[in-house]
Amino acid sequence: MASQTRAALWIGRAGFLGLALVLMLLRLLPLDTLPPVWAGPDLLLAATLAWCIRRPALAPVWLVAGLQLLADMLLQRPPGLEAALVVLVTEALRRRHARLRSGGFLAEWLAAALATVAVLGGVAAVLWLTLLPPPPALLLASQAAATVLAYPLVVLAARWLFGLGFAGRPETRRIRA
Amino acid sequence: MARDRHTGEDYVRPIRRLLVGLILLVMAAVFLLWRIEDSPRVERLRAEVIDRVVPSLDWAMAPMTGIATMAANFQSYSQLHEQNRQLRRELQQMRAWREAALQLEQENAKLLDLNNVRLDPRLTYITGVVTADSGSPFRQSVLVNVGRRDGVLDGWPAMDGMGLVGRISGVGRTTSRVLLLTDTSSRIPVTIQPSGQRAILTGDNTVYPPIDFLENPDVVRPGDRVVSSGDGNMFPADLLVGQVTMSTDGRLRVRLAADYERLEFLRVLRSHEAETVSDPGKLIVPEPRELFGPPAPALEPPAETADAEPADG
Numbered sequence: 001m002a003s004q005t006r007a008a009l010w011i012g013r014a015g016f017l018g019l020a021l022v023l024m025l026l027r028l029l030p031l032d033t034l035p036p037v038w039a040g041p042d043l044l045l046a047a048t049l050a051w052c053i054r055r056p057a058l059a060p061v062w063l064v065a066g067l068q069l070l071a072d073m074l075l076q077r078p079p080g081l082e083a084a085l086v087v088l089v090t091e092a093l094r095r096r097h098a099r100l101r102s103g104g105f106l107a108e109w110l111a112a113a114l115a116t117v118a119v120l121g122g123v124a125a126v127l128w129l130t131l132l133p134p135p136p137a138l139l140l141a142s143q144a145a146a147t148v149l150a151y152p153l154v155v156l157a158a159r160w161l162f163g164l165g166f167a168g169r170p171e172t173r174r175i176r177a
Numbered sequence: 178m179a180r181d182r183h184t185g186e187d188y189v190r191p192i193r194r195l196l197v198g199l200i201l202l203v204m205a206a207v208f209l210l211w212r213i214e215d216s217p218r219v220e221r222l223r224a225e226v227i228d229r230v231v232p233s234l235d236w237a238m239a240p241m242t243g244i245a246t247m248a249a250n251f252q253s254y255s256q257l258h259e260q261n262r263q264l265r266r267e268l269q270q271m272r273a274w275r276e277a278a279l280q281l282e283q284e285n286a287k288l289l290d291l292n293n294v295r296l297d298p299r300l301t302y303i304t305g306v307v308t309a310d311s312g313s314p315f316r317q318s319v320l321v322n323v324g325r326r327d328g329v330l331d332g333w334p335a336m337d338g339m340g341l342v343g344r345i346s347g348v349g350r351t352t353s354r355v356l357l358l359t360d361t362s363s364r365i366p367v368t369i370q371p372s373g374q375r376a377i378l379t380g381d382n383t384v385y386p387p388i389d390f391l392e393n394p395d396v397v398r399p400g401d402r403v404v405s406s407g408d409g410n411m412f413p414a415d416l417l418v419g420q421v422t423m424s425t426d427g428r429l430r431v432r433l434a435a436d437y438e439r440l441e442f443l444r445v446l447r448s449h450e451a452e453t454v455s456d457p458g459k460l461i462v463p464e465p466r467e468l469f470g471p472p473a474p475a476l477e478p479p480a481e482t483a484d485a486e487p488a489d490g
Contacts, residue, residue: 025234027312030319031245033440035359061193065200069207073226076316079219080207085205091197100365115218130212133361135315136382143314 012058015162020044020067024074039143041150044071045086045119049112050155052090056091056097064090078127085122089115097136099168105152112147120144200446220347228349231309231320238308242293272355302336303327303445308352317360317382318343321443328447335443340417340434341365341405342443355443358386358433360419366409367431370402378403378418378431385422385430399423405429413448 023044048068051059068083093115095099100108120140127134134140157166211219253260305321323329325348333345335355343363347354356363363380367388376391391397400422407414419433 004344024312025237026241028231028234028309029245030307030310030440031242031243032438033307033317033319033357034312034384034437035317046378057340059341061197061200065204069204070226070230073223075312076318077313078208079211080204084201084208087200113304126208131211136361139314139382171464 007058009057012055012162013060013063016047016059017067018062019162020071023047024071027075029162033060036139039139039146041146042116042120042143043147043150045116045155046112046147046151046154047158048086048090049093050113050151050158050164052093053100053108053112054095054155054158054164056094058088061087061091061094077121078132082119082123085119085126089118089138108155109148109151112151116147116151117144194206199444213246220241223350224347224352224354227320227347230321230322232351235308237289251386269487275284302446303358304442304444305328305353306442315361315382317357317363317380318346319355319357319440319443321355321445322352323445324349324353326350329445332440333445333448334412334416335414335445337435337440337443339436340419340436340470341412342435342440344412345445353445355445357437359384365418366406367403367405368414369421370404372396372401372439375406375408385424385432387424388429388431391429397421397429399429412445416446 009076027044050063052064054166059121065083065087068086069080070081071082072083093111093165100111120143123139124134155164188353206215207219208478215437219265254460273352289366303323307319308322309320311318321335328350329345331348332346335342335344341358343355343357344365346356347352357381358365358378358380360380361382363378363386365378366374367378368374369376369388369391372393373392374397376393378386380386388403399420399422399435403421405412405416417434419431419435421431424430462477
């Protein structure tokens, strides 16, 4: 029984890792080299938040940190900055895992939206503080909005593809709480 | 899992907190190092990481790129008839131009011969394939599959068939990054052709980068050719950049000659460092007369004393 759950845990982690790598790879495809007017959603961020809210065990902090650091390196972002912010935010979400589980989808979406805004706004704020040119405001706002709007779709797709429900049953939750 | 947590809660939590703190500390250190040290070391690390990771993803990228190209091709099939007619028309115009160009080439060759002009013969290039883009809407750059192995150096210009695309910024062993002219950190010295005005082309994450530091905007008209000026020894001069256009807010911008929609093959020009004139100019004075004084020393005196002597005498 224990080995079974252990295997399931590692398979789930491998699934998350694979999904994150595929999302990064999709971003790197040289399909469109024109500068965009609107920025699309940051699907990697949305997926990370969804996993950390719904199944924190499948997205352990070292995996999130490693993936985000790799993304920072590959996607030409200031190295370490967004990764650190994502780790901070996901830790906060993890702590509220039990409460979010009982709050329904709207609460979860609100939490994810706040987390997205915190990460993207935090990046802009730190860049401004360290006298680096921050990204164009319109692009940043459109990316935040698109990521928030894409979150339910990401959750839907994750449920369909990976069977990503909430961890634990309502009974156990009541006992533990 | 639930059992794990119950038994482990007491000592796992502080350790976990320590781990998270450590991760955050490392990341903050990396960011600060990148920011304070003006980033060459971290950027080199980034180039190495990309060099390791991206080529190994080639097999995964190939089918996706293939599908995307097929979709694009299918779109163009549907407009085949229209395109064909347009191409015929353009071909006719081009024939006329070709005649003119051939005549001009002959004339040019003759004139060059007459003038004994020496052109820079060392401008050769390496052609690479674009393997990835920056992956971020805020950064405009592409990755090409030539690198240190092929002798690529930072700062070399990259062109497609038509015009300047950007310059090399970051070299790995088998890959290097081309910072596009549209990136917010791209600054290129340019000359605007018929008037000869010098300016700086500053990328601002739009398709038409604006022209800055123009001395006299009145003599520049939309449609003028923009070429690299070779100022600051960054680029060889006279690489085609694009044409001047006027945006709706009245700013002068450049319509880039390179086809940014399809960057597939890029040629990286080997630009050799230009020789610079380092010593200051000397006054040209007549040789001091040898009638008075001791004979001239074997070594030539430094410039200042050479200047001073005739003033005294």
